[in-house]
Amino acid sequence: MCFKKKTNSDAWWHLWKCNRCVQKRGEDTRQKLLQAAFDEIHKVGFQAASLSKILKNTGITKGALYHHFSNKLDLGYAVVDEVLFTSFKETWLEPLNNTEDPISVLQEILIASGDSMTDEDARLGCPIHNLAQEMSPLDKGFQQRTVDIYALWRKSLEAAIERGKLAGNVVPEADARRLAILFIATLDGCMGLAKSTQRLEMLLECGRGLIEHLELFRPKK
Amino acid sequence: MCFKKKTNSDAWWHLWKCNRCVQKRGEDTRQKLLQAAFDEIHKVGFQAASLSKILKNTGITKGALYHHFSNKLDLGYAVVDEVLFTSFKETWLEPLNNTEDPISVLQEILIASGDSMTDEDARLGCPIHNLAQEMSPLDKGFQQRTVDIYALWRKSLEAAIERGKLAGNVVPEADARRLAILFIATLDGCMGLAKSTQRLEMLLECGRGLIEHLELFRPKK
DNA sequence: ATAGTTGCATACCGATTGGTATGTATGTAT
DNA sequence: ATACATACATACCAATCGGTATGCAACTAT
Secondary structure (H helix, E strand, O other): OOOOOOOOOOOHHHHOOOOOOOOHHHHHHHHHHHHHHHHHHHHHOOOOOOHHHHHHHHOOOHHHHHHHOOOHHHHHHHHHHHHHHHHHHHHHHHHHHOOOOHHHHHHHHHHHHHHHOOHHHHHHOOHHHHHHHHHOOOOHHHHHHHHHHHHHHHHHHHHHHHHHHHOOOOOOOOOHHHHHHHHHHHHHHHHHHHHHHOOHHHHHHHHHHHHHHHHHHOOOO | OOOOOOOOOOOHHHHOOOOOOOOHHHHHHHHHHHHHHHHHHHHHOOOOOOHHHHHHHHOOOHHHHHHHOOOHHHHHHHHHHHHHHHHHHHHHHHHHHOOOOHHHHHHHHHHHHHHHOOHHHHHHOOHHHHHHHHHOOOOHHHHHHHHHHHHHHHHHHHHHHHHHHHOOOOOOOOOHHHHHHHHHHHHHHHHHHHHHHOOHHHHHHHHHHHHHHHHHHOOOO
């Protein structure tokens, strides 16, 4: 495991990847492993995820894996912290934190997600939700990480709604906290429904309903 | 495996247990296996459920298990068809199918469930929902079974609401189908939230909110 | 140039997995 | 009483699991 580097490089590529690895080659295989692990976990869950399969899919050997991660749990945590959280931050946190019109932003995210959503995406469901539901009763590490992400989601959504009210983009009667919770719960419900029915169309329909529903909180001109 | 019996007994105990087994002793161990399998699956999911652990917990041997079930999948299906579906039928279907006041019935179920709900129940979540979410993308058998249960739930709820409207126990403006879907989705959301936070109190709070919310659909005298 | 670190490959390990083969005691039907 | 089906128990199996030990090539710092 490479958690304490003796060499402290300042190579050019360290500018956009944090320096967990000294050489670029190391960071590359590390990212490949994370992506493959994410795919495997997304498909079958963390417990059933097979390290051998991840290695077979990437062509990377077991020696490399255990050079970068101390064990399976460590790999799982890294997937949450780096792959899942990063993607979550880009799709939800950053847009929400930089707007005074949260309704439009949410609708745009839903539309964009719907457009890029594949059939497999819909059938596999939200990876963060999956992991939270599978692992929360079994492992504190996963439980803490996923519940933190949900809390962050709710808070940034709540704050955006408050700003929206001040800017006149959200009706003043709206209860920001309740609305935030409701939105997340409903979206979770939609994803779960699509997963249990295994139908992408179900998800798109729910999404359209949610987009329409959000319109109710936009002030009339 | 005992799926085609040569002997066709009509012993007294066959009156309340269907005659999958000829001898009472066989039916007993079968039920013990189903219950232990349910517990194990509820705790860690189907894929991670260990047959060896189920056997250890019951003291039953592997020979007995494979006498009653052809393989792990067969055992899993039996848990859904017999344990889960039976319990679901008793708690939801029968009360809903025999009432013209669905609001009161739903509230009573929620209250009773809340009272008997243990901390572990809340942390492990709804077993049907768990199985649906874990296995739907992976196995048609589980997907079909769980989605059928959800459909049955929604239909019986919808029908009860319609009867409630005719009997004057539900406001006539209520959209039965939408209300049924919303109730199920919300309850699922509550259970999921409690599971991800690992807090029973979260579930009870959601339940109280739901009970209160249902009151809105009762006609004012 | 050389010493030391990093990155990875190969081979191996015990434990556990779901599943099977075989033997036997108990019950049932005639 | 006898023939047969039922209901197990025991022992074994290959495959896979996560994890480790060791060796070596490539890169880095001095």
